[in-house]
Amino acid sequence: MLLITVILPSEYGIDPSGVGRVLRLTEMGEIKTQLAAEAAADASVDAQSNGASASPSPTQAPAVAANRGAPAVALPAPVPTQATWKDEERFTLPPGQGIEIKLVMKQGAKAEYAWVVNGGVVNYDTHGxxxxxxxxxxxxxxxxxxxxxxxxxxxxxxxxxxxxxxxxNVEVVLRTRGDYSQLKRVQ
Structure with missing residues (x-):
């Protein structure tokens, strides 16, 4: 009797055996697939609004316009910290919208951060x-x-x-401090 087994990579969201879910590789694949779909949708919207058909390179994060004029969500009282934060950014994200915030840093530099979502949850990608x-x-x-x-x-x-x-709508509050020269919204 000849038995042939095919193992598909669960890190790409394909896991018929269920082993990837046990090893938590399937979740990674689902996130990767969802982020790729979001980037493609953003590129499509950008291309339509610019009248061009450009797609982002695989190493380029999707550019997202900041949401201006959206209603603010009331925040709970701030939690006291031992040291003060250098920067604090607050922004409201309507359903389906995203935003990108970057710190300009030198190799080896360290920046402490804390972010919280008021009114819901978000998907995120920390990258450079x-x-x-x-x-x-x-x-x-x-x-x-x-x-x-x-x-x-x-x-x-x-x-x-x-x-x-x-x-x-959700509100995201980002607080940062440390060794960086600038905090900026990527448009």
Whole structure:
């Protein structure tokens, strides 16, 4: 009796055996597939609004316009911290919208961050680019908050892309401090 087995890579969202889900590789594939679909949708919208048909390169994060004039969501009282934050950015994301915030950092620089979503959850991608290099540090789906230290693998722009996949507006509050020269919204 001859038995042939085919193992498909669950990190691409294909997992008929279920082993990828047990090893948490399927979740990674689902996030990767969803982020790729979001980037393609953003490129399509940008191309239609610009009258061109351009698609982002695989190392380029999708550019998203900041949402201006959206209603603000009331925030809970701030939690006292031992040290003050250097920067704080607040923005409202309507359903389906995203935003990208980057820190300009030198290789090896460290920046502490904490972000929280008021009124829901977001999908996010923490990544960096610059000097012909790109890196993905961490991705998440359906997350309400995150905090930590971002260490720049190379000199360039390092930060976050958030997308609201919920049916209601959400507000994201990002607080940062550390070794960076600028915090900027990527348009």
């Amino acid at each position: 680019d610059g000097g012909g290099k790109s890196i993905s540090y961490e991705k998440g789906r359906g997350v309400q908050k995150d905090e930590g230290v971002l260490t720049a693998d190379f000199t360039g722009n390092h930060g976050w892309f958030w997308r609201n996949r919920s049916p209601a």
